[in-house]
Amino acid sequence: MKISEILHLADARIIAGIADSNDDLHKAFSSDLMSDVLTLDEDNILLITGLSNLQLIRTAEMADINAVLLARGKQATPEMIELAEENGIILMETPYSIYKVSGILYSNGLKEVY
Amino acid sequence: MVFYIAGGDFSNAGKASSQIKKALKQLNVNAKSIKQIVVAVYEAEVNVAAHAWEGKVTALIGENDIQVIVSDRGPGIEDIQQAMQPGFSTASKEVREMGFGAGMGLSNIEKNTNEMNIESQVGEGTTLKFRCFYS
Ligand SMILES: Nc1ncnc2c1ncn2[C@@H]1O[C@H](COP(=O)(O)OP(=O)(O)OP(=O)(O)O)[C@@H](O)[C@H]1O
Ligand SMILES: [Mg+2]
Numbered sequence: 001m002k003i004s005e006i007l008h009l010a011d012a013r014i015i016a017g018i019a020d021s022n023d024d025l026h027k028a029f030s031s032d033l034m035s036d037v038l039t040l041d042e043d044n045i046l047l048i049t050g051l052s053n054l055q056l057i058r059t060a061e062m063a064d065i066n067a068v069l070l071a072r073g074k075q076a077t078p079e080m081i082e083l084a085e086e087n088g089i090i091l092m093e094t095p096y097s098i099y100k101v102s103g104i105l106y107s108n109g110l111k112e113v114y
Numbered sequence: 115m116v117f118y119i120a121g122g123d124f125s126n127a128g129k130a131s132s133q134i135k136k137a138l139k140q141l142n143v144n145a146k147s148i149k150q151i152v153v154a155v156y157e158a159e160v161n162v163a164a165h166a167w168e169g170k171v172t173a174l175i176g177e178n179d180i181q182v183i184v185s186d187r188g189p190g191i192e193d194i195q196q197a198m199q200p201g202f203s204t205a206s207k208e209v210r211e212m213g214f215g216a217g218m219g220l221s222n223i224e225k226n227t228n229e230m231n232i233e234s235q236v237g238e239g240t241t242l243k244f245r246c247f248y249s
Contacts, residue, residue: 035216038153039225043145051213055160058128059213062135062156064149079125 001025001110003067003090006046009108010094010101012069016081017090025067029113030102034059042113046105050098052076057083057091066090071098117171119162121188124212127163130171131155134182137175147248150226151180157219158184158242164209165189166239179228179247190236197232198224 003019006012028046031037034055037047043064049056052074060068061083068084069092070076076084076091084091094101106112115137117130131152138148155171162169166188174181191197198220205215224230227244234240 032213033216034213035218035222038157039218039222043149053212054125055128055212055214058132058156061128062131062149062152064145 001046001105001108003092005108006067006069006105006110007092009104010069010092010096012092012094012101015076015091015093016084017088019090023067023090025110027111027113028102028105030098037063037065040113045113046110048098048102048105050074052080054079054083056080057087057089060084060089061087068092069094069101071096071101115171115173115175119159119169119171119186121165121167121169121186122163124160124163127159128156130159130173134173134175134180137173138180141175143248147246151182151246154223154226154244154246155182155184157223158182158244160214161219161242162186162188164205164214169239179245181243181245183241183243185239185241187239190238190240191232191234192236194232194234 003023025046030048032051046067047065048069050071057080067090073095135152166186169186172183200221201217203215203217209215227246230244232242
């Protein structure tokens with residue numbers, strides 16, 4: 001799934017990074033638990049989360065996750081945006097809840113990690 | 115490479131793993147090995163920030179492997195075997211609210227490294243050492 005499609009389906013906007021038309025994500029994972037995200041073997045996935053702090057971006061950096069979607073209008077801090085930009089991570093915000101956005105993206109073909 | 119981490123300082127936890135990631139990329143180490151290594155270093159850094167008072171990360175980057183030593187001054191670990199069990203955690207509410215404290219870190223370090231060793235003195239501190247061979 002292209003980033004542009006995610007933006008459209010989730011009524012989301014990009015707050016850090018630049019969408020590359022070559023970006024194509026196949027799977028997503030929804031979690032507020034970074035401990036759990038760090039155990040994933042999969043990389044290049046979309047991470048959907050209600051957590052909004054610097055550790056989220058650090059976790060994405062270490063886990064080779066290049067796309068992060070903040071659910072339910074959670075706002076990113078300037079430090080998060082700066083770190084995301086530095087690491088080429090696309091950070092997005094959606095007004096939808098984790099449940100709603102996960103359901104929409106899943107039913108449009110974005111697969112689960114587990 | 116040597117890095118310092120202060121207990122409770124979550125915003126700096128990750129600086130060592132970030133620098134190590136850059137260095138390994140420059141050496142053209144494969145992406146899968148890099149991810150395993152930096153996830154292990156990051157878990158160790160977060161443990162210092164979450165559980166100890168202050169700590170130090172030392173990384174020895176070789177041609178075929180990396181050795182990492184994370185030593186801290188802190189409360190130490192009473193029962194290392196118990197601490198290694200997935201799900202065992204003494205993390206505070208604050209640490210949990212930050213997205214950690216599921217008791218998965220040490221077992222995840224073990225999973226991602228080739229050799230791992232923990233030594234700990236209660237009331238003094240903990241030294242975690244691990245080694246990864248680039249695949
Ligand atoms: N450096 C340390 N100093 C003191 N205690 C530690 C240290 N590292 C780990 N521990 C103890 O071992 C337990 C398990 O650590 P582990 O990293 O597996 O889980 P966690 O840090 O609690 O949660 P998670 O890593 O999933 O975020 C901790 O809760 C803590 O009691
Ligand atoms: Mg931990």
